[in-house]
Amino acid sequence: GAGVSQTPSNKVTEKGKYVELRCDPISGHTALYWYRQSLGQGPEFLIYFQGTGAADDSGLPNDRFFAVRPEGSVSTLKIQRTERGDSAVYLCASSLRPQNTGELFFGEGSRLTVL
Amino acid sequence: LAKTTQPISMDSYEGQEVNITCSHNNIATNDYITWYQQFPSQGPRFIIQGYKTKVTNEVASLFIPADRKSSTLSLPRVSLSDTAVYYCLVGDIGASNYQLIWGAGTKLIIKP
Numbered sequence: 001g002a003g004v005s006q007t008p009s010n011k012v013t014e015k016g017k018y019v020e021l022r023c024d025p026i027s028g029h030t031a032l033y034w035y036r037q038s039l040g041q042g043p044e045f046l047i048y049f050q051g052t053g054a055a056d057d058s059g060l061p062n063d064r065f066f067a068v069r070p071e072g073s074v075s076t077l078k079i080q081r082t083e084r085g086d087s088a089v090y091l092c093a094s095s096l097r098p099q100n101t102g103e104l105f106f107g108e109g110s111r112l113t114v115l
Numbered sequence: 116l117a118k119t120t121q122p123i124s125m126d127s128y129e130g131q132e133v134n135i136t137c138s139h140n141n142i143a144t145n146d147y148i149t150w151y152q153q154f155p156s157q158g159p160r161f162i163i164q165g166y167k168t169k170v171t172n173e174v175a176s177l178f179i180p181a182d183r184k185s186s187t188l189s190l191p192r193v194s195l196s197d198t199a200v201y202y203c204l205v206g207d208i209g210a211s212n213y214q215l216i217w218g219a220g221t222k223l224i225i226k227p
Contacts, residue, residue: 004158035217042202042217043159091158102147102208104215106158 002026004107006092012113013082021077021110025094032075033104034067035091043091049075082114119203124222133190135221137203140184145207148179148186153200153220162201163188198225 005024013019025032030051035043045059052072069075079086089111093104120138127133147166151159163170165177176189190197200220
């Protein structure tokens with residue numbers, strides 16, 4: 001499809017395990033964002049990539065969270081030693097920034113449940 | 116980054132015009148105002164964006180007064196499918212560290 005694709009759509013894991021969430025942005029979009037959304041809340045910024053580099057990772061909550069985008073396209077969000085508080089929907093968005101209005105195109109999210 | 120304030124929830128009926136107002140008292144000169152819509156189990160979707168006065172597209176209008184400290188999203192003749200959460204955000208789309216602060220949004224419920 002032409003939209004942002006996120007896999008898996010659902011992930012259930014046990015406390016302490018390692019998790020990887022994948023985002024495949026719209027082709028040609030240089031900007032990529034990761035957000036986290038808890039029930040009843042708006043998306044919370046985690047990290048922003050411009051090309052291959054993390055332009056802003058100030059939203060990552062701690063060093064258990066890490067994200068990469070090695071070829072400037074697909075990105076992987078990695079969470080080590082998961083905790084129950086990490087349970088949320090992880091949203092990825094891509095954008096044509098800085099060439100456009102800043103419109104973000106979101107995927108449907110990866111729902112992470114840590115038991 | 117400018118924060119926004121909007122009602123937590125609103126109800127309306129099919130066929131009515133719905134206006135959702137957002138307050139952004141600390142909006143900066145270079146900030147644009149953007150509205151997104153989110154359905155359950157989906158990511159947010161861009162609705163409309165503006166800088167000043169009025170912007171209209173095929174789904175909504177955005178009214179921004181001269182002082183830009185607030186904005187109003189207007190949805191004409193809503194239907195049940197417009198039931199969703201609506202987010203108002205402000206940010207400098209030209210900034211190298213462009214970021215948006217998302218509040219809890221306005222949960223709009225359309226009744227038959």
